[in-house]
Amino acid sequence: MTKEEVKGSAEEEQQAAQSKKALKKQQKEAEKAAKKAEKQAKLAADQQTTEEDDFAQDRYGVCVLLQSQEKLDRSLVRVCELTPERAGQTVWVRARIHTSRAKGKQCFLVLRQQQFNVQALVAVGERASKQMVKFAANITKESIVDVEAVVQKVEQKIESCTQQDIELHVQRLFVVSQAEPRLPLQLEDAVRPEVEGEEEGRATVNQDTRLDNRVIDLRTTTSQAIFRLQSGVCQLFRDTLTKKGFVEIQTPKIISAASEGGANVFTVSYFKTSAYLAQSPQLYKQMCICADFDKVFCVGPVFRAEDSNTHRHLTEFVGLDIEMAFNYHYHEVIDSITDTMVQIFKGLRDNFQTEIQTVGKQYPSEPFKFLEPTLRLEFKEAVALLRSAGVEMGDEEDLSTPNEKLLGRLVKEKYDTDFYVLDKYPLAVRPFYTMPDPHNAKYSNSYDMFMRGEEILSGAQRVHDAQLLTERALHHGIDLEKIKAYIDSFRYGAPPHAGGGIGLERVTMLYLGLHNVRQTSMFPRDPKRLTP
Amino acid sequence: MPMYQNGEVDPALKALEARQDEIMRKLYELKAAVDGLAKTVTTPDADMDVTTLTQTTTVSAFTGTADLDALLGKDPGALRDIVINANPASPPLSLLVLHGLLCQRYRVLSSVHVHSSVSSVPPQLLSCLGPRHTESYTRQCFQLGFTLIWKDVPKVQMKFSTQSMCPIEGEANVARFLFRLLGAEPKDPIVATQLDSWVDTAFFQLAEGGSKERATVLRSLNSALGRSIWLLGQEPSLADIVCACCILRDGQALSTPANVQRWLQACRNLEHFHCIAPLLQ
Numbered sequence: 001m002t003k004e005e006v007k008g009s010a011e012e013e014q015q016a017a018q019s020k021k022a023l024k025k026q027q028k029e030a031e032k033a034a035k036k037a038e039k040q041a042k043l044a045a046d047q048q049t050t051e052e053d054d055f056a057q058d059r060y061g062v063c064v065l066l067q068s069q070e071k072l073d074r075s076l077v078r079v080c081e082l083t084p085e086r087a088g089q090t091v092w093v094r095a096r097i098h099t100s101r102a103k104g105k106q107c108f109l110v111l112r113q114q115q116f117n118v119q120a121l122v123a124v125g126e127r128a129s130k131q132m133v134k135f136a137a138n139i140t141k142e143s144i145v146d147v148e149a150v151v152q153k154v155e156q157k158i159e160s161c162t163q164q165d166i167e168l169h170v171q172r173l174f175v176v177s178q179a180e181p182r183l184p185l186q187l188e189d190a191v192r193p194e195v196e197g198e199e200e201g202r203a204t205v206n207q208d209t210r211l212d213n214r215v216i217d218l219r220t221t222t223s224q225a226i227f228r229l230q231s232g233v234c235q236l237f238r239d240t241l242t243k244k245g246f247v248e249i250q251t252p253k254i255i256s257a258a259s260e261g262g263a264n265v266f267t268v269s270y271f272k273t274s275a276y277l278a279q280s281p282q283l284y285k286q287m288c289i290c291a292d293f294d295k296v297f298c299v300g301p302v303f304r305a306e307d308s309n310t311h312r313h314l315t316e317f318v319g320l321d322i323e324m325a326f327n328y329h330y331h332e333v334i335d336s337i338t339d340t341m342v343q344i345f346k347g348l349r350d351n352f353q354t355e356i357q358t359v360g361k362q363y364p365s366e367p368f369k370f371l372e373p374t375l376r377l378e379f380k381e382a383v384a385l386l387r388s389a390g391v392e393m394g395d396e397e398d399l400s401t402p403n404e405k406l407l408g409r410l411v412k413e414k415y416d417t418d419f420y421v422l423d424k425y426p427l428a429v430r431p432f433y434t435m436p437d438p439h440n441a442k443y444s445n446s447y448d449m450f451m452r453g454e455e456i457l458s459g460a461q462r463v464h465d466a467q468l469l470t471e472r473a474l475h476h477g478i479d480l481e482k483i484k485a486y487i488d489s490f491r492y493g494a495p496p497h498a499g500g501g502i503g504l505e506r507v508t509m510l511y512l513g514l515h516n517v518r519q520t521s522m523f524p525r526d527p528k529r530l531t532p
Numbered sequence: 533m534p535m536y537q538n539g540e541v542d543p544a545l546k547a548l549e550a551r552q553d554e555i556m557r558k559l560y561e562l563k564a565a566v567d568g569l570a571k572t573v574t575t576p577d578a579d580m581d582v583t584t585l586t587q588t589t590t591v592s593a594f595t596g597t598a599d600l601d602a603l604l605g606k607d608p609g610a611l612r613d614i615v616i617n618a619n620p621a622s623p624p625l626s627l628l629v630l631h632g633l634l635c636q637r638y639r640v641l642s643s644v645h646v647h648s649s650v651s652s653v654p655p656q657l658l659s660c661l662g663p664r665h666t667e668s669y670t671r672q673c674f675q676l677g678f679t680l681i682w683k684d685v686p687k688v689q690m691k692f693s694t695q696s697m698c699p700i701e702g703e704a705n706v707a708r709f710l711f712r713l714l715g716a717e718p719k720d721p722i723v724a725t726q727l728d729s730w731v732d733t734a735f736f737q738l739a740e741g742g743s744k745e746r747a748t749v750l751r752s753l754n755s756a757l758g759r760s761i762w763l764l765g766q767e768p769s770l771a772d773i774v775c776a777c778c779i780l781r782d783g784q785a786l787s788t789p790a791n792v793q794r795w796l797q798a799c800r801n802l803e804h805f806h807c808i809a810p811l812l813q
Contacts (some may be wrong), residue, residue, distance in 0.1 A: 056556050331669050371645040384610035388695045414694045
């Protein structure tokens, strides 16, 4: 045989084989089609029976779009209020479907409302039909439902829920708002502690994905706790200062001149000229002092055009600013600010324990420690401490970020506090409006406050004498024309005053021992992120 | 008359010695009584005023020569701060007394803090180091810092130079350290060891021991105080401070023998003991 013939016969064989295969395939397909038809017929029959037999038809379904058609006299019970005391009661609850798990004639749902969740059970029986269970199992995750159910005590604690002693036996189930079936991230993945995720090889969600889908990420128990606690910080700040006789003020954020050098301000076009976004309400706070407001504070956005992509810098954050006139010594102001901080820490420790623990589950950290009254060290002592630890630095050198952290560790080791004040900074490293120290011209009446070794507040006694202020400005090479209005406000009698400002996000981050300031900013802004 | 007969001390000499001791003791009693009287006469609110007594009861034993640079190494260029963590449930009385003594010798910046691990502290514990120094805003002007932190700790703890020293645990050891800063420790090794032994007795047997053990210590205190006015001779020392503090801490419920009672009263009349009076009620 020639090669060609061989080839030909081989081809024939192949064809034969192929046709055999094709035949089989066809057969299979036919079978499939038959099955499909059968299934469809069955399904249709099922549906028919559904329509015919479903006695619970009006007990479940998808609601029409809620356009405020009716004003129902129905009170919705909050999930956190579902306790064993309510056992036996029939209640209405509105919650999200956190997870659903169908098992034969039963369907277990976990209903979530903010950081609380409860187990609900739809079981075939008197009140629910087979179709209703099926419907319940098919509701997409994160959909919002209205549920009428009986509260039942359970024998064994439900470990996976916050309401561990009871479960809900569902009688009616209506979908108020349906979620799309595919979620950009899974909530369980988003709350998984990082270490555990790595060990088990399970998915975690990285920061950018979280921030891109912030609305869903904010639903996690951790996020819920973080921002509830942050609201608490603001509330405690306001309450404490108001009690101390402070006045809350609002200052403009669009300003004509940068307060501290022009390098890190945002320029905005302002009709035919340009303006800047305020780096701090500094000037306005001081003007209020000159206008006899005595003690003021301000809660509002602050802008920094620093192109630094670090774990602790944002381009827009919420500043909590204090300015206060004092009698004889600027330590009166330090005492007032530190006491405010201590009141905040105490308030959080006493009223936000649930939130702190919730965050701790995902991001474990040591509880925040502090002293009352707050520890105050002087810059010289800090330098001595750092030198004893082997750091070489000059007397008038500013603290670098690593040295700041090291100092935090040294202070924690000796005094066991995460919060302290460092007083008497070298004059050379502070802005022009800082009051020099009367005993040593190299130092100044300025101070920083630290939480877990990171700076949260920078403040000082300000120069309230127009003459000295002009001198200091010239020394710093500042164009007097640009700050004329500022200097002028001190010409007509200005009380001695001092103040400082803290970043809300940073305080929340450091209090909870988190590692990135974006976690404590609801919609963070940094050089690379402008949405959402 | 020969002093020794057959290697034995003459009983007459012994009797003389005993008589002299007795006179000394009576003299001291008298002094304590007069001091007490002076206190009640000059100030109606006796416990509050310590300044009037400064001149009368200054103790020569605590004015030895000590130089902080020699004791603690060269000047770090910043405040030498002694941090003491103590539990408010059992205030370290002896350390408060020693603090008073340190204040007599050095410019001490004293401060009291409450750690976040304890929620509330009685007001007398917050003011136990006396009124705030008027110049407390200039930390650099002081020779020594004394920072007392009320904290949830099982044992009194002192932290000084964290880079080169481990934290010192136990009120006894902290007391020894503070006492040495006064430069008044006995030079004689035997007396020094006796002092250490009394300190141990105070904290292990008086403070922590059972009622039987305490009674034994009180008996030996009584006999020691029968021989001399103070535990280690003619001057009060750390031994007196710690033993007295440990007894005072338990309150007056104990039946104290006569010598001990007199000695306790003498201790309480010392100026630096006044700071613990408000804590004993």
